[in-house]
Amino acid sequence: MDKSLTMRAAKGTDPSRSWGFARGSVVLPNRYAAVVALVLGLLAVVAPVSSQPSAVALPSLAWPTVGRETQPFGCTGFWAEPRRGSCAHFHGGIDIANKRGTPIRAAADGTIQYVGREPWYHGRDRAWVVVINHGHGLTTIYVHLQARDVEGVKKGRHVERGQFIGYMGATGRATGPHLHFGVKVNGVFVDPAGLCPGSSPPLQ
Secondary structure: OOOEEEEEOOOOOOHHHOOOOOOOOOOOOHHHHHHHHHHHHHHHHHOOOOOOOOEEEEEOOOOOOOOEEEEOOEEOOOOOOOOEOOEOOEEOOEEEEOOOOOEEEOOOOEEEEEEEEOOOOOOOOOOEEEEEEEEOOEEEEEEEEOOOOOOOOOOOOEEOOOOEEEEEEOOOOOOOOEEEEEEEEOOEEEOHHHOOOOOOOOOO
């Protein structure tokens, strides 16, 4: 499997405006028309305009744990998930269930951005989370871990792909021990399965 994934970096770009020129006719004196035609011809050879949006390569991710996928990314029938767009209930990650205490590992090299109780929720039953920044606008989020300190897992510390970062738990709003694995690209949730090998996490 190819270990990289490309994501569209620009959407809805009108190729006719790639050079900043609006379509239409422009009348120029003959002595300038030939010069303009020559310059535009040279530019087309040196830097041709592509009709395809540009792409940014993202690093591949490893599955952060083993277990059974209990809820996929996207529209779901689970009542507890919030509405988003046309989805009555949207799940912004993949849930992987296993025994309490199953190791959780970093999906790729990166820097710990946050460790502790989930900062985006202010209720009394907040989950324990780890957030890792991998650069390239890529962030991974690990939710429902056991609330315990792990050596080397602190804000600002570098972690490597496969490095142990916590234990599977059921902190926060959870029906049982599992990992909620979320992936953001430039602040937008994407399907983790699109960046990990295979279509689902390994069972063991």
